[in-house]
Amino acid sequence: MRKAWPAVLAGVLVVAGCSSPAWNDRDYELKAASSAEAVGSTVEVVRLAVGGDGRLTRPYLKVLLTNAAEQVQGVNDQFGGVQPPTERAEQLGEQLLKVTEQAEKVVSGLLMEVRRDRVKDPSGAVRELAQLGESLRRFQDDHE
Amino acid sequence: MKKFLGITLGILTAIGGFVDIGDLVANALVGSRFGMSLAWVVLLGVVGICVFAEMSGRIAAVSGRAVFDLVRERLGPRAGLANLGASFFILVMTVAAEIGGAALALELATGLNYLLCVPAVAFAAWLVMWRVRFETLERVFGLAGLALVIFVVALWQLGPDWGQLWHQASHPAPPQDEGVPTYLYYAIALLGGAMTPYEVFFFSSGGVEEKWTRRDLSVSRANVLIGFPLGGLLSLAIAACAATVLLPAHVQVDSLDQMVLPVALGAGQVGLGLVILGVFAATFGATLEVALSSGYSLSQYFGWQWGKFVRPREAARFHATILVVMVVATALILTTIDPIMVTEYSLVFSAAALPLTYLPVLMIANDRDYMQDKVNGIFSNTLGTIFMILLVAVSIAAIPLMLATKAGQ
Numbered sequence: 001m002r003k004a005w006p007a008v009l010a011g012v013l014v015v016a017g018c019s020s021p022a023w024n025d026r027d028y029e030l031k032a033a034s035s036a037e038a039v040g041s042t043v044e045v046v047r048l049a050v051g052g053d054g055r056l057t058r059p060y061l062k063v064l065l066t067n068a069a070e071q072v073q074g075v076n077d078q079f080g081g082v083q084p085p086t087e088r089a090e091q092l093g094e095q096l097l098k099v100t101e102q103a104e105k106v107v108s109g110l111l112m113e114v115r116r117d118r119v120k121d122p123s124g125a126v127r128e129l130a131q132l133g134e135s136l137r138r139f140q141d142d143h144e
Numbered sequence: 145m146k147k148f149l150g151i152t153l154g155i156l157t158a159i160g161g162f163v164d165i166g167d168l169v170a171n172a173l174v175g176s177r178f179g180m181s182l183a184w185v186v187l188l189g190v191v192g193i194c195v196f197a198e199m200s201g202r203i204a205a206v207s208g209r210a211v212f213d214l215v216r217e218r219l220g221p222r223a224g225l226a227n228l229g230a231s232f233f234i235l236v237m238t239v240a241a242e243i244g245g246a247a248l249a250l251e252l253a254t255g256l257n258y259l260l261c262v263p264a265v266a267f268a269a270w271l272v273m274w275r276v277r278f279e280t281l282e283r284v285f286g287l288a289g290l291a292l293v294i295f296v297v298a299l300w301q302l303g304p305d306w307g308q309l310w311h312q313a314s315h316p317a318p319p320q321d322e323g324v325p326t327y328l329y330y331a332i333a334l335l336g337g338a339m340t341p342y343e344v345f346f347f348s349s350g351g352v353e354e355k356w357t358r359r360d361l362s363v364s365r366a367n368v369l370i371g372f373p374l375g376g377l378l379s380l381a382i383a384a385c386a387a388t389v390l391l392p393a394h395v396q397v398d399s400l401d402q403m404v405l406p407v408a409l410g411a412g413q414v415g416l417g418l419v420i421l422g423v424f425a426a427t428f429g430a431t432l433e434v435a436l437s438s439g440y441s442l443s444q445y446f447g448w449q450w451g452k453f454v455r456p457r458e459a460a461r462f463h464a465t466i467l468v469v470m471v472v473a474t475a476l477i478l479t480t481i482d483p484i485m486v487t488e489y490s491l492v493f494s495a496a497a498l499p500l501t502y503l504p505v506l507m508i509a510n511d512r513d514y515m516q517d518k519v520n521g522i523f524s525n526t527l528g529t530i531f532m533i534l535l536v537a538v539s540i541a542a543i544p545l546m547l548a549t550k551a552g553q
Contacts, residue, residue, distance in 0.1 A: 037396075044393040045402050052409045057416055059255030060408065064401040137394060 028082065028089040032096045033143040035079040039100045040136035042071045046107055047129035050122050058114065065111040072104045096139060103132050152286035155371045159289035162189075162375030163382070164238070164430035165245025165400070166487025167337040168423060171379045172403040174330050175386030176395055178319060179312035183380055185331045189338020190376035192534075194368050195527045196502050199509040199520065200344045201364030204351030206518045211348040212444040214514060215504045227504060228445045230497035231341050235438040237490045238342070240473035242434055243269065244483025245427035248400045253420045259478065266474040269431045273466055278353045278452040281432060288425030294418040295381035298410035304388040312387065329545040329552045332538055333488065336495030338376070339535075342437040344501060349440040353453050358518070385410070399484065435473075439466040488551065496542040498535040506532060 046068050049061060056064075080097060084090040106128055113119050163171075174182050200211045207214065216224030246269075247261035254261075272281060318327035347367075356364060385406035386397060397403055400423065408416040436452075443450035443462040450462040477483060506528045509520045520528065546552075 037394075040394060041396045044395045045390075045405065048389065048393060048395075048405060048409065055412045055416070056408050057413055060252050060401065060404075060416060060420075062255045063252055064405070067399055067401055133394075 023085070025086055025089050028084055029092060029143045031079065031082055032092055033140045035075050035100065036096055036136045036140040036143070038075045039072050039103050040133055040140060042068045042075075043103050043107070043129050043133045043136065046110065047126055047133060050110060050119055050129065051126045058118065061118075062111070062114050065107060065114055069104070069107045069111050072100065072107055076100050076104055092143070099132060099135050099139065103136070106132065152283045155282075155286040155289065155367075155374060159286065159292070159371075159375055159378070159426050159429060162338060162372070162379050163289070163292055163426045164337075164340075164434075164487065165241050165248070165427050165483055166238075166491050167334075167379065168245070168382065168426070169397060169400065169403055169484045170330070170333055170337060170488060170491065171382040172386040172390070172397040174334060175383030176390035176397045177322060178327065178330065179387040179391055180309050180380075180383060181312050181316055181318065182327070182331055182334055183313040183383065184316045185334040186338060186376050186379045186383075188534075189335050190373055191527070192335070192531045193339050193343060193372050195524065195531060196339070196344055196505050197347050197372060198365060198368045199505050199524065199528070200348035201351050201356070201368060202361060202518055203505070203508055203514065204348040205356040205358055205361050205364050206516065207514045208352065208357070209514075210345070210352050210440060210444055211505055211508065212345055212441050213352075214508050216445055216447075218508055218511060218514070219504055223504070224445055227500050228441055230500045231345070231441060232438060234490050234493050234497065235342060235434055235441070236469055236473055237476075237486055237493075238340075238434045239431060239438065239469055240476040240481075241483040241487040241490065242427050242431040243470075243473055244477040244486070245400070246424055246431060247477075248483065249420055249424035249427060252401060252404065253417075253424075259480065262474060262477055265428070265431070266470055269428060269435065270467065270470045273432055273436060273452075274456060274463065278350070281452075282350065285425050285429035285432065289422060289429055291418045291422030292378050292426060294407055294411060294415050294422060295378060295385055298407040298415050298419075299381050299384050299388065300410075301415075302385065302388050302406065302410040304384065309384055309387060323549075325545055326549045326552055328541070329492075329549045332495045332542050332545060333491045333552070334379075335538060336491040336493075336498065336542070338379070339498060339502075340491075340494050341497065341501035342434050344505060345437040345441050346433045349437070349444075349451070353451055355453070361518075435466050435469055438469045439463070489546075492542050492546050492551075496539045499532065499539050502528075502535060503532060 046065065049056060049064050076097065079093070079100070082093070084093050106125070110119055110125055119125055203209070203211055203214065212227070215227055243262060243266050244258065246265045247258040250256065250261040250265070251258040318324055351360075351364060354360075382403070386403070389406035389409060390397060390402070395402065404416065404419045404423065407419040411418070439462045440450055442465050443459070446461075448461045449459045451459060456463045506520075508514055509528075510525065512519055
């Protein structure tokens with residue numbers, strides 16, 4: 001058993017490095033609200049930038065969307081790594097990830113369009129981003 | 145024209161102090177989270193830095209020596225070492241962040257990843273410090289940094305609700321969804337940014353570089369009274385742009401690209417070009433300011449020949465210090481550490497170290513052996529003492545508040 005403890009410790013550290021714990025439902029809920037806030041902030045930045053598409057240079061828009069895509073992906077990865085303590089928390093997590101993963105898809109899609117040329121349908125993208133932003137804000141308000 | 149060029153030292157110092165990479169993002173972040181409710185801190189910071197920069201400029205003009213040069217002589221090696229130790233680590237961190245900031249500005253202009261620009265920025269900065277005359281350096285980067293005035297133009301173009309901005313500014317309290325500790329944490333970070341110690345090192349050493357004498361006291365005061373309030377105005381304009389565009393959209397600024405977005409929306413592509421130029425000039429200028437300050441402070445403490453007014457061969461250890469600082473800072477930023485996060489922390493650590501920098505300035509400005517008839521008057525001493533009390537309180541609260549609020553989260 002004594003020989004096994006370094007391996008157990010290493011295993012614990014690896015698992016701890018992969019996912020952060022949530023102590024209870026409330027803790028998980030707060031983490032979810034904070035993630036919704038972070039993604040919501042990024043979605044709103046992208047909405048403002050895409051809405052002002054004609055006023056921005058392409059290199060600038062590309063950098064802004066690249067950073068936004070990385071941020072949303074980072075939050076999704078981090079929140080996705082949090083283990084829900086109960087089934088109820090799991091449902092809450094799925095509800096949030098559905099919206100944030102959609103946000104990631106939309107922002108990545110816009111980045112792709114800008115890398116190729118420019119945003120094809122700015123007003124459509126602004127509408128979609130506004131809806132996502134609204135959903136995220138509502139989620140944050142409900143669970144903060 | 146000559147008189148105008150005479151104040152470029154103050155403009156460069158203030159732009160490097162008030163709108164370096166950390167301040168640029170901190171001001172926008174504060175505007176997007178707290179509106180203009182922390183504007184009073186910027187005004188307080190402007191008054192504070194004017195009081196102490198005026199003293200250090202006067203010290204340089206009357207004694208012909210920079211502040212740090214006198215600290216060890218007047219207060220002894222231990223006090224000098226405490227001052228040096230508190231500031232040097234922060235200086236190296238700040239150089240790293242400023243190099244990263246200039247590279248981030250290039251990324252916004254070209255779309256090229258900022259890490260690819262870091263070595264070029266660092267090399268160019270070192271070359272400028274090695275080859276370019278001090279007056280040329282301060283004029284080029286001080287004046288180019290004035291492109292940041294586009295924030296004022298963009299604010300006008302955005303057509304904000306001036307009454308709302310004034311209401312926020314005149315009601316200094318955190319918004320409903322923000323806690324008092326977070327509000328105070330950002331107040332300390334803004335004050336730390338406005339009164340960054342390297343501003344005093346650079347300003348007084350710059351005065352010696354420019355060979356100020358008693359006859360230049362009016363030039364020194366003009367530098368202080370025009371340069372620093374201008375830096376404060378730019379800070380307020382950045383916060384106001386963010387309060388107008390980003391606060392209503394619930395955006396919390398955390399990167400340079402987000403910080404310049406209101407200018408692009410208000411002033412279009414020309415505005416975007418100017419703001420990127422201004423950010424580059426401010427951060428590149430701050431790189432020079434902080435790297436030179438590291439050379440000044442170390443050389444002045446150890447009594448080495450320093451300055452750009454002598455040939456590099458005659459100030460070899462001064463230039464070697466700058467070179468080492470540049471290499472270490474470049475290596476640090478190439479580890480992919482976030483430059484903005486680095487300055488945000490360095491602002492708070494600066495705030496914690498403020499009394500160590502400003503107490504010696506106040507003491508030397510009162511010493512007749514150095515200042516003769518130009519010692520502080522009642523007005524300077526009253527203000528200086530009030531600020532010293534404030535700075536001690538700030539230095540005590542800075543680190544606990546940073547820990548309690550998880551650095552303002």
